Amino acid sequence: MDHVISGFASFKKQVFPQHQELFSELAQGQRPEVLFITCSDSRIDPNMVTQSNPGDLFIIRNAGNIVPPHGGPAGGVTASIEYAVAVLNVAHIVICGHTHCSAMHGAISPEVLKELPHVRDWLDLSRAAVEVVRHTHEGPLDASHLRAITEQNVLAQLMHLRTHPLVAARVATKRLFLHGWMYEIESGELLAFDEQAQRFGPLAEVYARVMGRESAAGAE
Numbered sequence: 295m296d297h298v299i300s301g302f303a304s305f306k307k308q309v310f311p312q313h314q315e316l317f318s319e320l321a322q323g324q325r326p327e328v329l330f331i332t333c334s335d336s337r338i339d340p341n342m343v344t345q346s347n348p349g350d351l352f353i354i355r356n357a358g359n360i361v362p363p364h365g366g367p368a369g370g371v372t373a374s375i376e377y378a379v380a381v382l383n384v385a386h387i388v389i390c391g392h393t394h395c396s397a398m399h400g401a402i403s404p405e406v407l408k409e410l411p412h413v414r415d416w417l418d419l420s421r422a423a424v425e426v427v428r429h430t431h432e433g434p435l436d437a438s439h440l441r442a443i444t445e446q447n448v449l450a451q452l453m454h455l456r457t458h459p460l461v462a463a464r465v466a467t468k469r470l471f472l473h474g475w476m477y478e479i480e481s482g483e484l485l486a487f488d489e490q491a492q493r494f495g496p497l498a499e500v501y502a503r504v505m506g507r508e509s510a511a512g513a514e
């Protein structure tokens with residue numbers, strides 16, 4: 295805890311004065327372009343990974359970067375999505391999973407969570423990802439399937455996201471764009487899901503291909 299307290303002292307004395315104009319602007323309100331949904335894992339720092347400033351990202355964090363489908367009990371994730379889309383008018387939503395995700399370990403083996411009933415119930419929202427991998431891989435699931443399940447979980451949560459009426463309406467009218475990402479802790483690599491290729495690839499390469507396809511389509 296000491297390093298957290300001393301870190302704040304350093305921020306207030308050295309960092310804040312350098313960005314005082316930005317914080318003065320942010321005191322008047324926020325206009326983030328991106329809603330960034332990622333895991334609560336302490337090894338993930340969305341602002342560091344994207345080198346973004348305060349005010350750039352509206353961030354939702356929870357175990358397993360999960361988005362409950364619309365229609366269930368109202369909760370913090372659902373309310374935050376609604377606010378980001380309806381009030382902040384974000385143009386992009388990113389769901390970002392990561393390697394070595396403990397939540398996905400729990401999703402693979404829910405029986406180990408008998409003493410954590412709330413965690414077990416929450417991770418049941420990742421069951422579709424587990425079942426996809428179970429039906430596309432031979433043998434029982436174990437730690438060797440963690441990467442595949444983590445990637446499938448990103449795609450499953452994007453499907454959940456599309457069940458939210460405001461999200462669906464804005465995606466349909468091209469006022470909102472959805473993105474599935476994977477962060478590799480060990481390499482610092484950020485991967486994005488390519489809808490056409492149906493696979494995750496390096497972020498810059500995927501978006502270069504996407505922009506190329508859009509340019510070609512616009513020229514037709």
